[in-house]
Structures are given as C-alpha cells and as structure tokens.
Amino acid sequence: MQSSTRLPSDVEALQRLHRALRTLSASNRALLRAEDEDRLYHEFCRIAVEEGGYRLAWVTRAENDEAKTARAIASAGVDEGYLESVQVSWAEDTPLGRGPTGTAIRTGKPSVMQNIQTDPYATPWLETDLAHRFRSFIALPLHVEGVVIGTITIGAPEADAFSDDEVALLTETADDLSFGIETLRLRARHRAAEETIRQMAYFDALTGLPNRLQLHDQLRAAVDVARGANRPFAVLHLQIGSLREITEALGYRESDLLLQEIAGRLCAIEATGNVARAAEDAFVIVLARGDAEAARDHSQRILAALAAPVQLSGLLLDARATIGVTLYPGHGDEPEALLRRAAIANFRARQTGRRYLFYAGGLDTECTHRLELMGELRRAIEGEELRLFCQPKVEIRSGRVSGVEALVRWDHPRLGLIDPGAFIGLAESAGLITPLTYWVLRAALREGYAWHAAGLAVPLAVNLSPHDLRDPLLLDHVSDALATWGAAPDWVAFEITEGALMDDPIGARDRLVALKKLGVELSIDDFGTGYSSLAYLQKLPIDAIKIDQSFVSGMASSEDSSVIVRSTIDMAHNLGLRVVAEGVETRTIAERLGQLGCEAAQGYYISRPMPVAQYPAWSAAFSWAQ
Known part of the structure; x- marks a missing residue:
C-alpha cells in the first residue's frame, strides 16, 4: 500500500x-x-x-x-x-x-x-x-x-x-x-458566406457602391420617409461620357480604374446623399432632403469635382459627365419612375449639349415613342417597309451623271414615309444599323442589275457606319451581294463618314484596305467635320472625298467657307483624289465649285432624293444646262 x-x-x-x-x-x-x-x-x-x-x-x-x-x-x-x-x-x-x-x-x-x-x-x-x-x-x-x-x-x-x-x-x-x-x-x-452573397447581390464588385438592386430598396425607403414627412427629395442620374471610347482605346483595366476614381470623387462630396452604381457607365445619387435648388447646386458641385482629368497610363482622361435630375413628388412617386425619368433627362442633356438637365414631362412620351419605333424598325428591316431612294451626282464640267447615292426611307404603315434622320439614330441605339446597311446594299445591287440591263451604268454609293466597319462579316456580305447579282465591283461604291474613320483609325484603315482589294470605289463623306490629318489620309485607299454641305452651302455668304472649300479641293488634288461637293443648292455655287476645280456636285440644285424607280425617267430628261 x-x-x-x-x-x-x-x-x-x-x-x-x-x-x-x-x-x-x-x-x-x-x-x-x-x-x-x-x-x-x-x-x-x-x-x-x-x-x-x-x-x-x-x-x-x-x-x-x-x-x-x-x-x-x-x-x-x-x-x-x-x-x-x-x-x-x-x-x-x-x-x-x-x-x-x-x-x-x-x-x-x-x-x-x-x-x-x-x-x-x-x-x-x-x-x-x-x-x-x-x-x-x-x-x-x-x-x-x-x-x-x-x-x-x-x-x-x-x-x-x-x-x-x-x-x-x-x-x-x-x-x-x-x-x-x-x-x-x-x-x-456561414456568416461570411452570407455576407459575401449579400455583397454580391447588393453591392457593385468594382466600386464597392450599392448596386441597382440596393438602390431600388433605398429609393423605396426614401419615398416612404418623404411621403410620411411630406418633403421632397431628388434623384441624380450621372453618366460618364467617354467610357466606351476609353475602353476601346486602352482596355477594361483602365476604364475600371477610371470608374473607381469617379466613384471615389462622388463619395468624397456626398455628405447627405447615397451613391450607387446603376449601370456600367452610370451612377445615381439620392438626395434624401433635396428640392430643385439643392439638386441644381449638388449637380454643379459634382460636375466641378469631375472636371479635373484622371491620369492613367500616362494620359489625362476625361472624367466629365452629364446629369439628369428628377424630383419627388413632382416627377414621380415610384422608384422605377424616378430612375427612368432621370435617365431620360440625362439622355436629353447629352443630346442638347447640356451638363445637367431636369426631367420634363414630354420627354417620357418621346422616349416611349422612340422605344416603340425601335421595336418596329426591326420588323421593317425584315419585312417590306423600307424603300430605296437615290440622289444623283453630276460632273460639273460635262454635266454627265457620274453616280447616285443610295438612300433609305421607312414607309411606316401608320406614320407614313419617315426620313432617315428620324430613325438612323434609333438603328444605331438598337444595334440595327448594320442590318439596315446590308439591306441598302442588297437593294442597291438589285436596282443596279436592272439599270445595267437598261443601259444605265452608274454606280450606287452605299453609306457605311462605324458599326459596319467593325463588323467582321462586312467583306463576306459585300462579296455575297456582288456574287448574287453577278455584279462587277464598279456597280457599287462605299461612302464612309470622316467621323467613322476617326472612331477607330487603325481598324478602319485595315477594313478599307480589304474592301479596296475587292475593287470597289471608296469615298470619305462629310469631309471637314472629323478632324482627320493629312498624314492619315495618305494611308487610306480612298478615291474621293465629299466636302460637307455645311461648308458648301455657306460659300454664298461666307468667305471663310469659300477658303475652306478651296483649300480642301487643293489638298485632295495634291493627294490624287477626286472631290464631290454635297449640299449644292444653286447654280452660282455649282459654277463657283467648277472654277475651284471640284469634279462633281450633289444637292437640290441637281435633284432632290427620289425613289429609285423614278431615276431612269429623271436621267433621260436631265440637262445640266437648264
């Protein structure tokens, strides 16, 4: 023991x-x-x-x-x-x-x-x-x-x-x-996972700001509080103007950094409001105690904060924006209505060159009308509602018709004949501009086949948009259309606006080189509005330039316009290019252009746009001497 x-x-x-x-x-x-x-x-x-x-x-x-x-x-x-x-x-x-x-x-x-x-x-x-x-x-x-x-x-x-x-x-x-x-x-x-899920559901991953889903909840709460307290509040829809161009030029990394910088600037001045990222290039600020005066002052403060450029990749990038403003209850008492109308006001601000704009009641009706037309335009392209028109070009010295420009009109079953100015912008917004271009191309070659059979051998010029130049199937569509009608390349020509070339200079040049190899004629349309350089023009496989009508029509009253037209003609000839002047409305201007050496003219003095079916009769009756 x-x-x-x-x-x-x-x-x-x-x-x-x-x-x-x-x-x-x-x-x-x-x-x-x-x-x-x-x-x-x-x-x-x-x-x-x-x-x-x-x-x-x-x-x-x-x-x-x-x-x-x-x-x-x-x-x-x-x-x-x-x-x-x-x-x-x-x-x-x-x-x-x-x-x-x-x-x-x-x-x-x-x-x-x-x-x-x-x-x-x-x-x-x-x-x-x-x-x-x-x-x-x-x-x-x-x-x-x-x-x-x-x-x-x-x-x-x-x-x-x-x-x-x-x-x-x-x-x-x-x-x-x-x-x-x-x-x-x-x-x-589990809590961390739930918080991650909540962050993903309610917050923007790039900026850390509330996303559109949480913004809607915040707006609903703001409406309830404002209704109970009988006081107004404001919604500011802010859109970055240059984000797409920056993304295309520098890539997503730089555009993401720009968005983060803008989000930081907005948060730095938002003492009483809530900032949310509502779309890729859009932010929304909710002023919980804001009337029209407060919204105006706040918009000006925000625009001032964004006025300074952002330095990225050694470049100074533009951070400026436009703002659309709606007010509760004057512009709506539901979150979606306030957001939608603020976006409509922003859209109109961009259209009119304003930095900020308050919503006006008619804009909503106008926007609804535009949306209806967008939906109907797709049906028009796929159906039988589009009509091919044309406007002739005439050689100034000889009076011979040297070609026609193919134009499109929309024969709307309810609204009647609609000019392109009313729906081309819609087509670009809805992603329909390229299908519309291909419709014009096919219709032009179909008409060209009939004209050639009748002995009217003139090329039809088809306009190409920036979207068309970026389409990887452009060459296939052109080749297929030529093959369908057994057309020679000189049956068709293409006109590209100077602005479209400057959107993507390198890509546009490469696509024009490929088009030129098909044997078609190429022209720069609206020349003088896109700020292209002489060095850039030398690299393009173009045959002619068309001087913008704003300079041509001003020749009668402005010596500056005459100087611009004369300089443009001299420059084009030095590069071996022909010159077409558009917007020629009087004989005096046509004669002056001839004296300056301009080869061809297009405009109301020669002919207004006409349905292609009327062209053979017009051609037979036309006389330059009249």
Missing part, C-alpha cells in the same frame, strides 16, 4: 473528481450560449478556476513561427506577470517544448506533469511555478478540423492532482470545447 503522502484519501479523490465534473458541466452550458470564439476561451478559463476550483487555467494557441511558440490567448487564476514570465514552445528539440503544453500540441494527446519538483522536464519553469504555488499540470489538446490548434492547460497547487478518472473527464471537456470551436468557426464561415 502506498503512503498517504502519495495518495489522497477517498474524500479528496471524490472532491477532485467533482471539480472536473463541475468544470465539464459548466463548460457545456457555456458552449450552448457561445457566440464568439475568443469569449468562449476566456469563459472556459473562468469556469475552470471559479467553478471548478483549479488554481490556473489558460488556453494556448500553437503558432507556426520558427520557434513554434505556444502563445497564451486566454487565462484565469494567474497572478499578475506569470504568463509574461513563462515561455512555452511545442518544438521537440528544445527544453521549452518538453513540458505538458508543448507535448500535448505535438502529440495530440493529454500530457500530465504530476510533480514539477521531481519531473526533469519542468526545469525551465520550476522556479516560477514554485513561486506561484503550482505543483502539477495537465495540458489537453484542442483538435479542430483534424488539426491541433492549441491546448487547455490547467494547474493545481498540489502534486499528483490528476487521477485517471479526472484526466478522462477533463479530456471530455477539451473535446467538447474543440467541438464548440469547430461549430463557432463553421457559423463564422
């Missing part, structure tokens, strides 16, 4: 076993209420000391630093300064790692040091532990998701404090705590 100095009495054994039970029971109650991992650690330490009756309880975290430190993250029952004076590691090759804490982390099993005065591995801490009246320790590993993350270390003032039964109970406590930590971490991941 062992002496009483080695083994406690049965009463002492039960008392020690009971403290482990109290610790286990109270810890399980704490686990049920736990919401935070750090608080759970501290609560367990408190329970072990205050309810369990142990001298010391501390939780260590196993660091993965070079020293493999076991760092205290929670404790209870420790005299001030004790933990700071104790260094513990879980490295096997150092004395600091051979105590119960390091051994438990390293092995993943409970480690007991029953008497620090006789245990050789207690040497690094012996003096400190004796000074703080500790005699025995147990360290219990915390297993979380299959990894030992640290330990629970418990100290007792007596030697041989931890019997096998007590070790078993405390091990169960540590296992429960490990399960609780796993549960809390799983909950934290």
Whole structure:
C-alpha cells in the first residue's frame, strides 16, 4: 500500500473528481450560449478556476513561427506577470517544448506533469511555478478540423492532482470545447458566406457602391420617409461620357480604374446623399432632403469635382459627365419612375449639349415613342417597309451623271414615309444599323442589275457606319451581294463618314484596305467635320472625298467657307483624289465649285432624293444646262 503522502484519501479523490465534473458541466452550458470564439476561451478559463476550483487555467494557441511558440490567448487564476514570465514552445528539440503544453500540441494527446519538483522536464519553469504555488499540470489538446490548434492547460497547487478518472473527464471537456470551436468557426464561415452573397447581390464588385438592386430598396425607403414627412427629395442620374471610347482605346483595366476614381470623387462630396452604381457607365445619387435648388447646386458641385482629368497610363482622361435630375413628388412617386425619368433627362442633356438637365414631362412620351419605333424598325428591316431612294451626282464640267447615292426611307404603315434622320439614330441605339446597311446594299445591287440591263451604268454609293466597319462579316456580305447579282465591283461604291474613320483609325484603315482589294470605289463623306490629318489620309485607299454641305452651302455668304472649300479641293488634288461637293443648292455655287476645280456636285440644285424607280425617267430628261 502506498503512503498517504502519495495518495489522497477517498474524500479528496471524490472532491477532485467533482471539480472536473463541475468544470465539464459548466463548460457545456457555456458552449450552448457561445457566440464568439475568443469569449468562449476566456469563459472556459473562468469556469475552470471559479467553478471548478483549479488554481490556473489558460488556453494556448500553437503558432507556426520558427520557434513554434505556444502563445497564451486566454487565462484565469494567474497572478499578475506569470504568463509574461513563462515561455512555452511545442518544438521537440528544445527544453521549452518538453513540458505538458508543448507535448500535448505535438502529440495530440493529454500530457500530465504530476510533480514539477521531481519531473526533469519542468526545469525551465520550476522556479516560477514554485513561486506561484503550482505543483502539477495537465495540458489537453484542442483538435479542430483534424488539426491541433492549441491546448487547455490547467494547474493545481498540489502534486499528483490528476487521477485517471479526472484526466478522462477533463479530456471530455477539451473535446467538447474543440467541438464548440469547430461549430463557432463553421457559423463564422456561414456568416461570411452570407455576407459575401449579400455583397454580391447588393453591392457593385468594382466600386464597392450599392448596386441597382440596393438602390431600388433605398429609393423605396426614401419615398416612404418623404411621403410620411411630406418633403421632397431628388434623384441624380450621372453618366460618364467617354467610357466606351476609353475602353476601346486602352482596355477594361483602365476604364475600371477610371470608374473607381469617379466613384471615389462622388463619395468624397456626398455628405447627405447615397451613391450607387446603376449601370456600367452610370451612377445615381439620392438626395434624401433635396428640392430643385439643392439638386441644381449638388449637380454643379459634382460636375466641378469631375472636371479635373484622371491620369492613367500616362494620359489625362476625361472624367466629365452629364446629369439628369428628377424630383419627388413632382416627377414621380415610384422608384422605377424616378430612375427612368432621370435617365431620360440625362439622355436629353447629352443630346442638347447640356451638363445637367431636369426631367420634363414630354420627354417620357418621346422616349416611349422612340422605344416603340425601335421595336418596329426591326420588323421593317425584315419585312417590306423600307424603300430605296437615290440622289444623283453630276460632273460639273460635262454635266454627265457620274453616280447616285443610295438612300433609305421607312414607309411606316401608320406614320407614313419617315426620313432617315428620324430613325438612323434609333438603328444605331438598337444595334440595327448594320442590318439596315446590308439591306441598302442588297437593294442597291438589285436596282443596279436592272439599270445595267437598261443601259444605265452608274454606280450606287452605299453609306457605311462605324458599326459596319467593325463588323467582321462586312467583306463576306459585300462579296455575297456582288456574287448574287453577278455584279462587277464598279456597280457599287462605299461612302464612309470622316467621323467613322476617326472612331477607330487603325481598324478602319485595315477594313478599307480589304474592301479596296475587292475593287470597289471608296469615298470619305462629310469631309471637314472629323478632324482627320493629312498624314492619315495618305494611308487610306480612298478615291474621293465629299466636302460637307455645311461648308458648301455657306460659300454664298461666307468667305471663310469659300477658303475652306478651296483649300480642301487643293489638298485632295495634291493627294490624287477626286472631290464631290454635297449640299449644292444653286447654280452660282455649282459654277463657283467648277472654277475651284471640284469634279462633281450633289444637292437640290441637281435633284432632290427620289425613289429609285423614278431615276431612269429623271436621267433621260436631265440637262445640266437648264
């Protein structure tokens, strides 16, 4: 039989076993209420000391630093300064790692040091532990998701404090705590995932601003508050004017940086409003307490903040924008109506060159009408509602018809004949301009076939838009149309506006080179409005330029216009190009153009646009001398 100095009495054994039970029971109650991992650690330490009756309880975290430190993250029952004076590691090759804490982390099993005065591995801490009246320790590993993350270390003032039964109970406590930590971490991941989903659903990933979905909720709340308080508020729809061009020229990375800079500037001045990203190039600001005057002042502040260019890729990029404004309740009392009408006002601001514009009631009706026409235009292109018109070009010296420009009119079943100025813009907005161009091309070659059969061998010129030049199937469509009618390349010509060339100079040049290889004639239309350089013109495979009618019609009253026309003709001839003047409305202008050396004229003096069916009769009756 062992002496009483080695083994406690049965009463002492039960008392020690009971403290482990109290610790286990109270810890399980704490686990049920736990919401935070750090608080759970501290609560367990408190329970072990205050309810369990142990001298010391501390939780260590196993660091993965070079020293493999076991760092205290929670404790209870420790005299001030004790933990700071104790260094513990879980490295096997150092004395600091051979105590119960390091051994438990390293092995993943409970480690007991029953008497620090006789245990050789207690040497690094012996003096400190004796000074703080500790005699025995147990360290219990915390297993979380299959990894030992640290330990629970418990100290007792007596030697041989931890019997096998007590070790078993405390091990169960540590296992429960490990399960609780796993549960809390799983909950934290779920919350993080839910927050990520919420961020994705309600916030714009690029700018971090509320997106359109959250904006709608904010507007609904703003309407409810404003209605209850009987006060107005304003909605500002801001659109960046140059984003598409920047994206095409520099790429998405630079345009994203521009958007982030603009979002930052907006947030810097928004003390009372909410900023949201409503579309790729659009932001919305809600002024919760804004009337018309406040909205006007705020719009001016925003535009001033965006006036300074943004420096990206060594370039100064334009951050300017337009703003459309709506007011609650004057312009609507529903979120969608306020947003839609603010966008309509913005669209009109861009059309009219205004920096900001308040919504006007008629704009909504006009926009609805435009949307209706967009839908009907697709049907018109696919059906039998488009009509081919033409306008002749005449050589000024000889009076011979040198060609005609193919034009399109829309014979709307309800609205009658619609000029292109009323629907070409719609076609561009709706992505229908290229199908419309191909319709004109096919109709022109069909008519050209009939004309050639009748002995009227003049080319029909078809206009190409910037969208057409970017279409990878352009050459295929031209080749197919020529093959369909057995047409020679000189049956058709193409006119490209100077502005279309400057939208994408390199791409346009490459596409024109490919078109020229087919043998067709190429002209620059509206010359003088697109700011193309002489060096650029030299690189283009063009045959002629058409001087814009704004300069030609002004020759009769403006010497400046005459100088521009004369200089343009001289420049074109130096480059070996023919010149056509459009907008010729009087004989005086036609004669003046002839004196300046202009080869051909087009305009009302010669003929207004006519249905192609009327051209043969017109051609037979036409006389330049009249």
